[in-house]
Amino acid sequence: MIKNRVCKHKLLIVVDNIDDKFEFDKLFGNLGDFSSDTRFIFTTRDKRVLDFIPECKLYEPGEMSLCQSLHLFSKHAFGMKYPPEEDVRISEEFVKVATGVPLALKVIGSLLFRRERKFWEExxxxxxxxxxxxxxxxxxxxxxxxxxxxxxxxxIFLDIACFFVGSHKDLPYYMWSSCGFYPESGIDTLIHRSLIKLDKGNKFWMRDHIKDLGRAIVKEEDVRHPYNRTKIWFTNDVLDMLRNGEVKFFLNDLVTFHPY
Incomplete structure (x- = not known):
């Protein structure tokens, strides 16, 4: 039934962030079942995976133009398409340092929203x-x-980046409350800064560059010894920590604070 319907319609299908595990046939079936006017758009961080997709052509988007960049920046920094006349020059300076990267323009603009002029200059x-x-x-x-x-x-930001992308917001909510992190206001701030989003199912969503940023910050705590970091998410790091007995001090602390 699905095959009969899709072959009659012109469709635009977008699949975000595919990797080497992606298999076109398993997800969509035979390409010939779709209308010749149907178009697929795949985004990926590794263009080599596109070699395994039938009739796929590579398109590498360039930097946004100054005008486009200014519009995107202004949308997040002022809530309008163009910056106010007195803020045009400083807005153009921010656009230059963002080098036409949409994500940088969005995050920087959100950071500056409703902030004082001195904050912008700094x-x-x-x-x-x-x-x-x-x-x-x-x-x-x-x-x-x-x-x-x-x-x-x-x-809260680092926890989401390391553990909770794709998780329902209620899963870590009580943990953050118990730690005194005030998650209601914290999550709201992260959303307004364009660092995270909540999808329709109230699950955390984060762009890859921002997730990588969070994990890089945690790695910087101790580059050589993962078990000295505040967060560990790679299975191999956890297993290495257990095998080498590096967890014993942590477990002793747990016994001290939680004897039962």
Whole structure:
């Protein structure tokens, strides 16, 4: 029934963030079952996976133009298509340091929304001090927004990045409440800063660059020894920690505070 219906209609099908485990036939069946006017769009971080998709052509989007970038930045920084006349020049400076990356424009604009002029000027100087040639330029610029969070908001952000992307918000909610992190206001702040989203099922969603940022921040706590970090999410790191007895001190602390 589905096959008979889809072959009669012109469809646009978008599949986000595919990886090497993606199999077109298992998800969609035979490409010939679709109308010749149907178009598929796949996004991926590894263009090699596109080699296994039938009749697929690679399109690499370039940087946004200055005009497009200014519109996107203004939408998040002012809630309008164009910045006010007195803010055009400083807005263009922020657009330049974002180098046409939509995610950076969105996050930086959200950070500046309804903030004082002195805050804008300080953040602009901070962003301009980041060298544009470093490999993780985008990540470093997104970190400006993370640095502006409170301690509680940072902990919630890092927990989501490491463990709770795709999880219902109620799953860690009581844990954060017990830790005194005030999750209601914390989650609201992260949403307004464009660092996370809640989908229709109230599940956490986060862009890959932002999730990578959160995990990179945790890794920086101790690059060589994962068991010294505040969060461990890779199975191999956990197994290595258990095999080498690095967990014994942590377990002793648990026994001390939770003897039963």
């Amino acid at each position: 953040k602009l100087r901070e962003l301009q001090d980041i060298p544009s040639t470093i490999k993780n330029m985008v990540q470093e610029r997104l970190k400006i927004s993370y640095n502006d969070l409170s301690h509680n908001e940072k902990q």
